[in-house]
Amino acid sequence: MLEDEVAGKARSVKEASAALYTCTSARKNALLRAVDRRIRRASEAILDANSRDLESARLAGLSSVLLDRLTLNEKRIGQMAAGVREVIALPDPVGRVSRTIRRPNKLRVQRMTVPLGAVGIIYEARPNVTIDASALCLKAGNAVLLRGGSEAINTNRTLVEILRAALTEEGLPAGCVEFIDTTDREAVLLMIRQEKSLDVIIPRGGRQLIAFIQEHASVPVIVHGEGNCHVFVDRSADLDMAEAIVVNAKVQRPSVCNAAEKLLVHERIARKFLPRVAGKLREAGVEIRGDETALALVPGAVAATDADWGMEYLDLIIAVRVVAGLDEAIAHINRYGSHHSDAIVTGSKGHGEAFLREVDSAAVYVNASTRFTDGFEFGLGAEIGISTQKLHARGPMGLEELTCSKFIVHGNGQVRT
Amino acid sequence: MLEDEVAGKARSVKEASAALYTCTSARKNALLRAVDRRIRRASEAILDANSRDLESARLAGLSSVLLDRLTLNEKRIGQMAAGVREVIALPDPVGRVSRTIRRPNKLRVQRMTVPLGAVGIIYEARPNVTIDASALCLKAGNAVLLRGGSEAINTNRTLVEILRAALTEEGLPAGCVEFIDTTDREAVLLMIRQEKSLDVIIPRGGRQLIAFIQEHASVPVIVHGEGNCHVFVDRSADLDMAEAIVVNAKVQRPSVCNAAEKLLVHERIARKFLPRVAGKLREAGVEIRGDETALALVPGAVAATDADWGMEYLDLIIAVRVVAGLDEAIAHINRYGSHHSDAIVTGSKGHGEAFLREVDSAAVYVNASTRFTDGFEFGLGAEIGISTQKLHARGPMGLEELTCSKFIVHGNGQVRT
Numbered sequence: 001m002l003e004d005e006v007a008g009k010a011r012s013v014k015e016a017s018a019a020l021y022t023c024t025s026a027r028k029n030a031l032l033r034a035v036d037r038r039i040r041r042a043s044e045a046i047l048d049a050n051s052r053d054l055e056s057a058r059l060a061g062l063s064s065v066l067l068d069r070l071t072l073n074e075k076r077i078g079q080m081a082a083g084v085r086e087v088i089a090l091p092d093p094v095g096r097v098s099r100t101i102r103r104p105n106k107l108r109v110q111r112m113t114v115p116l117g118a119v120g121i122i123y124e125a126r127p128n129v130t131i132d133a134s135a136l137c138l139k140a141g142n143a144v145l146l147r148g149g150s151e152a153i154n155t156n157r158t159l160v161e162i163l164r165a166a167l168t169e170e171g172l173p174a175g176c177v178e179f180i181d182t183t184d185r186e187a188v189l190l191m192i193r194q195e196k197s198l199d200v201i202i203p204r205g206g207r208q209l210i211a212f213i214q215e216h217a218s219v220p221v222i223v224h225g226e227g228n229c230h231v232f233v234d235r236s237a238d239l240d241m242a243e244a245i246v247v248n249a250k251v252q253r254p255s256v257c258n259a260a261e262k263l264l265v266h267e268r269i270a271r272k273f274l275p276r277v278a279g280k281l282r283e284a285g286v287e288i289r290g291d292e293t294a295l296a297l298v299p300g301a302v303a304a305t306d307a308d309w310g311m312e313y314l315d316l317i318i319a320v321r322v323v324a325g326l327d328e329a330i331a332h333i334n335r336y337g338s339h340h341s342d343a344i345v346t347g348s349k350g351h352g353e354a355f356l357r358e359v360d361s362a363a364v365y366v367n368a369s370t371r372f373t374d375g376f377e378f379g380l381g382a383e384i385g386i387s388t389q390k391l392h393a394r395g396p397m398g399l400e401e402l403t404c405s406k407f408i409v410h411g412n413g414q415v416r417t
Numbered sequence: 418m419l420e421d422e423v424a425g426k427a428r429s430v431k432e433a434s435a436a437l438y439t440c441t442s443a444r445k446n447a448l449l450r451a452v453d454r455r456i457r458r459a460s461e462a463i464l465d466a467n468s469r470d471l472e473s474a475r476l477a478g479l480s481s482v483l484l485d486r487l488t489l490n491e492k493r494i495g496q497m498a499a500g501v502r503e504v505i506a507l508p509d510p511v512g513r514v515s516r517t518i519r520r521p522n523k524l525r526v527q528r529m530t531v532p533l534g535a536v537g538i539i540y541e542a543r544p545n546v547t548i549d550a551s552a553l554c555l556k557a558g559n560a561v562l563l564r565g566g567s568e569a570i571n572t573n574r575t576l577v578e579i580l581r582a583a584l585t586e587e588g589l590p591a592g593c594v595e596f597i598d599t600t601d602r603e604a605v606l607l608m609i610r611q612e613k614s615l616d617v618i619i620p621r622g623g624r625q626l627i628a629f630i631q632e633h634a635s636v637p638v639i640v641h642g643e644g645n646c647h648v649f650v651d652r653s654a655d656l657d658m659a660e661a662i663v664v665n666a667k668v669q670r671p672s673v674c675n676a677a678e679k680l681l682v683h684e685r686i687a688r689k690f691l692p693r694v695a696g697k698l699r700e701a702g703v704e705i706r707g708d709e710t711a712l713a714l715v716p717g718a719v720a721a722t723d724a725d726w727g728m729e730y731l732d733l734i735i736a737v738r739v740v741a742g743l744d745e746a747i748a749h750i751n752r753y754g755s756h757h758s759d760a761i762v763t764g765s766k767g768h769g770e771a772f773l774r775e776v777d778s779a780a781v782y783v784n785a786s787t788r789f790t791d792g793f794e795f796g797l798g799a800e801i802g803i804s805t806q807k808l809h810a811r812g813p814m815g816l817e818e819l820t821c822s823k824f825i826v827h828g829n830g831q832v833r834t
Contacts, residue, residue, distance in 0.1 A: 018751065022775050095774075101796040107785060109795045114777070116807050195631065199807050214612065218631055220638070220808045241830040248832035334435065356825045358439050360531070368524060368828025377833070378526045378824065379518040390533050390616050390821040391637045392809040404807040407795065408773045411785025413658040415665035416794070
């Protein structure tokens with residue numbers, strides 16, 4: 001029953017994707033303009049559906065953080081619509097020729113970007129993802145199968161109706177956006193095994209969801225994993241700059257994946273730097289954990305256990321380790337980090353370049369906060385998420401990362417001998 | 418026991434990959450020169466090991482095709498060594514900056530190619546893959562875990578010894594190349610679940626092996642699937658050119674994935690073209706299957722069943738269908754094809770461009786044989802295989818496709834507000 005529904009919707013998305021595959025930019029933008037217009041017109045219906053979700057969530061005793069994520073209001077609806085207009089303004093990623101090779105036999109071999117096809121998005125509480133992710137997928141010529149958080153099911157259903165009405169209005173198959181309309185968790189397992197219909201699954205959610213999907217998916221997955229991010233303050237660092245970067249990376253928004261969780265400090269400056277940065281962090285309410293050397297320099301810090309070094313807190317906590325130098329810092333990050341975003345603060349050009357080269361993470365920084373790992377901040381225009389895997393896309397994923405490529409070959413009768 | 422061995426070797430590869438991550442081109446090339454030299458010097462030992470594999474294979478009753486694939490001789494050993502020298506001559510794919518974005522806040526965001534890390538290769542009979550795949554992986558800065566066909570285990574073991582001796586000679590960890598030295602098939606299942614250690618699995622083999630790996634892998638996989646390739650002869654085609662392309666695509670090497678398996682012919686030229694091309698194909702020993710219209714035009718052809726349209730024969734068989742025009746041809750290819758390599762023969766520029774745009778395959782051709790889908794023929798220098806999936810790499814995979822990227826960000830104290 002549920003199996004038939006999920007398989008049927010995946011097939012519907014696959015079939016509809018053919019209509020988007022060769023869609024012109026003008027037509028895709030007209031579609032997105034219709035989505036923008038319809039969102040703004042339907043704010044009452046959206047708020048009504050959202051209030052039903054909020055009521056159930058309150059009855060179920062959801063935390064205030066989760067309730068906030070779930071909540072839409074006029075302003076947030078306006079932001080969703082504005083997000084769609086931003087996607088309209090972005091250049092079409094499809095049809096770009098990235099490589100042209102002319103062969104001795106006169107074959108012209110080129111690589112061209114094309115849509116991925118049928119994309120499955122699995123996400124949790126925030127209902128705005130329904131619109132944000134669909135707008136990006138559609139602009140890149142992909143049809144999309146959505147599975148949102150069960151708390152937001154009424155809101156998501158209403159938003160999907162808007163998307164499908166816009167598709168119909170523009171003469172495109174409504175199947176370009178399908179929605180798994182059930183709170184049954186079994187649906188996730190069924191969805192990630194539709195390898196005949198779906199080209200990729202992009203999961204956005206917590207550690208457990210991601211691990212479950214990696215374990216069970218037969219559809220290729222682009223993993224959006226954890227961020228156990230580091231700032232290493234080198235011996236030659238400008239300490240004012242280092243303090244500003246460490247505090248920003250930890251405190252500005254501690255609940256997100258590009259926030260710093262670990263501070264590594266060169267032993268030669270630890271005595272001077274650690275007490276002052278610890279003071280600033282504490283002022284901001286940060287709990288400090290430390291290795292032995294750090295404990296001696298930061299009175300009242302808690303001893304870090306071995307588990308701390310691998311942990312993503314997503315909270316006002318930082319663990320501090322004093323290291324002998326650049327090599328130890330790099331080795332620590334590559335060993336314990338999650339390969340998301342890591343920064344060095346240094347006055348040495350050579351150390352900066354070595355750090356960039358040797359740290360194996362999606363984003364590596366010299367003298368800047370890890371908080372910039374983001375599609376907008378990197379100038380990609382928008383993002384569907386931040387990939388922590390190596391295949392296909394790594395780091396913030398923009399429109400370009402929602403495409404793949406094919407080889408197109410022009411000949412005049414060539415055969416192989 | 419076996420589980421510990423596979424996990425241990427995967428970990429060894431992962432650890433060793435750090436040494437290759439920042440290896441200079443000069444050093445990687447010195448390593449490959451040592452491999453080349455050692456292969457040429459060890460031909461006697463290689464032939465000896467190979468003769469033991471051949472003896473077991475003969476006793477086990479392997480077909481002459483498989484025995485041929487397994488067989489090494491002086492000439493083939495020379496070709497393996499020459500292949501390594503070709504990889505030495507290719508440019509290093511690591512460290513290329515493909516994108517530079519300067520942000521209003523003066524951050525400089527760049528995307529740089531870096532090694533994938535630890536690559537698992539699973540392959541079948543041909544022992545030359547041991548050297549070819551390892552050379553490409555090492556040049557791209559990747560460590561490699563090899564699992565070859567059980568028929569070739571003695572040959573593969575000897576070749577791996579050569580690779581590891583060369584690594585040691587160059588002061589690199591021998592763990593940069595590890596070999597699953599068992600014929601136990603359980604090892605494949607264990608290997609594809611080492612997601613903590615391996616960054617990607619590249620399987621090369623038959624349909625069953627690929628399906629098994631897709632089903633059970635937790636490590637990301639780059640699938641090398643089937644080639645159910647088409648040639649569509651349009652109404653405006655030059656019929657001499659069409660005949661040459663169809664015969665070449667079908668006959669020149671029927672056992673490979675880029676050989677044509679299907680011929681689609683425009684109904685307006687079917688009466689003229691089909692009998693002559695059928696004659697040529699038959700001269701080359703090709704069995705012709707056809708739809709009703711084709712059967713009427715090619716006496717003695719066998720009726721094609723519905724199963725034929727989705728089938729990869731890898732043999733001297735072709736199925737022919739007469740279509741009403743371009744749109745029907747494209748729809749047929751997208752529906753029944755394997756999205757590998759498909760060609761149109763046409764005199765119409767517009768039809769050619771529409772075919773290139775609308776056929777959703779890894780390689781699409783106008784007026785050339787599908788047999789060119791190959792890393793060497795496309796000018797990529799070499800190939801580790803031909804990907805039929807959409808994520809990461811699609812079509813022939815060269816050195817560049819054995820890398821991934823990271824964002825490197827230069828700042829001067831930027832924090833996020």
